[in-house]
């Protein structure tokens with residue numbers, strides 16, 4: 001299967017830099033991509049704050065790498081001779097860097113192979129050392145990319161490695177075998193969070209933010225931020241397939257002061273709606289056209305709403321949106337809105353007094369059936385408890401009716417992000433007396 005020693009890389013993330021004169025960059029990229037395709041290892045360009053990393057350099061003779069992660073700062077060198085040995089040798093060295101040892105060095109090797117000391121070239125004995133404290137896979141992998149061939153470092157008098165069971169092939173793969181991959185996935189069972197790249201200095205200081213993807217543009221994102229000076233700004237970004245981030249455009253100064261901001265886009269629309277607390281403290285919706293490359297303000301909701309904080313917005317259709325917020329009396333409040341052709345927004349209906357107190361608010365669309373939409377809100381109540389309330393909202397009329405809630409049984413300190421509609425939770429004490437129809441069930445993940 002495989003064997004390792006030394007320290008693993010946290011999250012399987014191996015930062016690396018490439019020596020400026022390294023000649024095998026294409027081979028290196030292929031080698032690292034092929035490892036990423038089948039394992040949880042991730043190779044990322046080293047950021048300045050990462051003090052332990054791999055430095056890839058040209059090797060004029062043989063390839064080499066330390067085993068595992070060597071902390072303490074500074075780079076650890078992987079030497080590659082890409083034109084002499086190919087992609088497989090680069091993979092082999094990076095497997096060393098990930099912690100893998102030569103298979104025939106594992107502590108229990110005597111059960112599988114015998115080292116013929118007399119046949120080893122003078123001065124090369126260290127290549128056949130047994131590592132007594134290795135972590136070993138359950139199966140000895142005779143074909144491993146980390147296994148020497150039978151005649152490695154032979155002085156010409158015969159093989160240096162002989163399998164215990166005669167006839168076992170010992171010719172080492174030039175690419176990782178299924179057992180090698182299984183071993184790396186044993187050593188690195190989960191995928192870490194990988195910072196591929198960032199927007200560098202492309203964005204200014206921000207105080208709040210939210211984001212949405214562009215319609216029909218899988219590589220574009222709109223972020224909405226509250227700038228350091230308190231202004232609302234939308235910024236469009238392009239995300240390349242390799243994770244590069246480029247700033248495309250922004251909304252300039254088309255919007256005034258804002259806080260408690262959120263953003264939504266209709267399911268098939270290029271119109272984004274930002275929901276904010278304006279400078280006067282009141283809820284305001286602003287529509288924006290963002291088809292890709294430009295961001296234009298269309299219209300807004302005027303003065304149709306009162307004071308609000310903790311604002312969230314969800315699109316039900318391309319023309320019907322619902323906001324949830326904490327009203328000035330401290331209660332959760334929902335309002336439905338119609339987006340008009342000229343970009344203005346008309347208030348349709350609200351939740352009246354159907355919801356109780358709320359200190360923090362989250363909202364998600366669960367499912368739609370014709371003009372009827374089930375929306376879930378979660379709030380942190382004044383006593384620090386989570387309450388989940390499900391609403392039915394009709395996108396033709398805007399009517400909002402409360403369907404059911406979770407009661408008061410879950411104690412929380414903070415509402416996490418939006419609920420996933422895929423999630424589930426078993427409602428042991430769910431109160432459902434005000435609805436005859438079934439209410440979807442949720443798993444509520446708490447921070």
Ligand SMILES: [Zn+2]
Pocket residue numbers: 092096102
């Ligand atoms: Zn090696």
